[in-house]
Amino acid sequence: xxKTNKIFPGKMVFGFxxxxxxxxxxxxxxxxxxxxxxxxWIIGALAIFQAGVQLIMFMHMNEGKSGMINTIxxxxxxFIAAVIVAGSIWILSTGHAAHY
Amino acid sequence: xxxxxxxxxxxSTKQNEMNILGFWIFLGAExxxxxxLFAGYAVLEHNTAGGPAGSDIFIMKDVMIQxxxxxxxxxxxxxxxxxxxxxxxxxxxxxxxxxxxxGLGFLYxxxxxxIHYVHEGATMQTSAFxxxxxxxxxxxxxHVTLGIGWLTLLIIQLVKRGITPxxxxxxxxISLYWHFLDVVWIFIFTFVYLKGLx
Numbered sequence: 001x002x003k004t005n006k007i008f009p010g011k012m013v014f015g016f017x018x019x020x021x022x023x024x025x026x027x028x029x030x031x032x033x034x035x036x037x038x039x040x041w042i043i044g045a046l047a048i049f050q051a052g053v054q055l056i057m058f059m060h061m062n063e064g065k066s067g068m069i070n071t072i073x074x075x076x077x078x079f080i081a082a083v084i085v086a087g088s089i090w091i092l093s094t095g096h097a098a099h100y
Numbered sequence: 101x102x103x104x105x106x107x108x109x110x111x112s113t114k115q116n117e118m119n120i121l122g123f124w125i126f127l128g129a130e131x132x133x134x135x136x137l138f139a140g141y142a143v144l145e146h147n148t149a150g151g152p153a154g155s156d157i158f159i160m161k162d163v164m165i166q167x168x169x170x171x172x173x174x175x176x177x178x179x180x181x182x183x184x185x186x187x188x189x190x191x192x193x194x195x196x197x198x199x200x201x202x203g204l205g206f207l208y209x210x211x212x213x214x215i216h217y218v219h220e221g222a223t224m225q226t227s228a229f230x231x232x233x234x235x236x237x238x239x240x241x242x243h244v245t246l247g248i249g250w251l252t253l254l255i256i257q258l259v260k261r262g263i264t265p266x267x268x269x270x271x272x273x274i275s276l277y278w279h280f281l282d283v284v285w286i287f288i289f290t291f292v293y294l295k296g297l298x
Contacts, residue, residue: 009182016175023167026290027160036298047290051283058178058279064111066121077128081135088139 015057022050108185110272112265123273127280134284137239141232141292149227154296157222159213163293166209167285173202174282181275189263192271193255199278200251203244210241233292240288243281250274 026043034042055061061070111117145154177199183191214234217223224234254270261267 007186009179012175012178012182015178016171019171019175020168023171023286023289026294027164030294030298039298040295043290043294047286050286054174054279054283054286058174059276061124064107064120065117066124069121070124073125073128074131077131081131081138084132084135085139085142089142092143 011057015053018053018057019050022046022053108268108272109187109263109265110184110268112268116265116269119269120273120276123276127276130280134236134239134287137232137236138287138291141236144228144232145296147228149229151226151230152220152222153229154233154292155298157217157220158293158297160293160297162209162213163289166206166213167289169202169206169209170282170285173199173206174279176202177275177278181272184263184268184271187263189258192263193258196251196255196258196271200248200255203248203251203278207241207244207248210237210244236292237288240281240284243284247274247278247281250277 026046029039029042029046032039055074061067061074064070110120176195180192180195180199183195214237217230222230224231251274254267254274258267258271
């Protein structure tokens, strides 16, 4: 088999570096004096960004002939997940649930 | 034999391509599965029914250790695939073993954490918050446990058969699974632990 890769796994090391930085950043933000909702928005954004790093740099999501199908599938799943989570919180914290 | 000259060995047959695509679709379903558990947790988080809240039982230091163990194992797993693509069997198995050791370390921490909670009187039956918490964390932990068993079997197969199109495909698929577990953990770390401790 021909060697298609470079010997040094630069992409993976960079991905790992980014993941560490974002995890540490999340921990730093956690200890700051911002209000909880501001902190939650920041660390939430960091989590989503870190998930993207994993998907693209470690999982090679857009690689191969089905790269585009993989991407569409995952984006669709994430959309469904967001609807389930945000929708549940919305429905169960407003309307009747909040005023019985 | 090879259908695409620039693609790695694990994509070399039609069957392999389809299996990898199929696994991505499975991961899509897993995202939705975990989203329902996250939704349940987010809704029930404040219903502590007189029992302990997250901020009473979570320990930041332990959570950070767990996070770094899993994060590093995800990285070593990507290094294993890198070695596989360089056709280096020894490197592949070495990194897979390191990945497994880190996974076991994570599991050890998590089981200890659960035992600790139960001793503090925070069981699954205590409150809606803890039911949702143990369901979400337990499902993730069960996935990690399954991953370790799967990895063990795969390493045995790699030792016996070496890197072939079939074992390369199997190894690539388990790497997807392992990275996915880390992705789920990032969200548990953020929206369960950090949010709970705020």
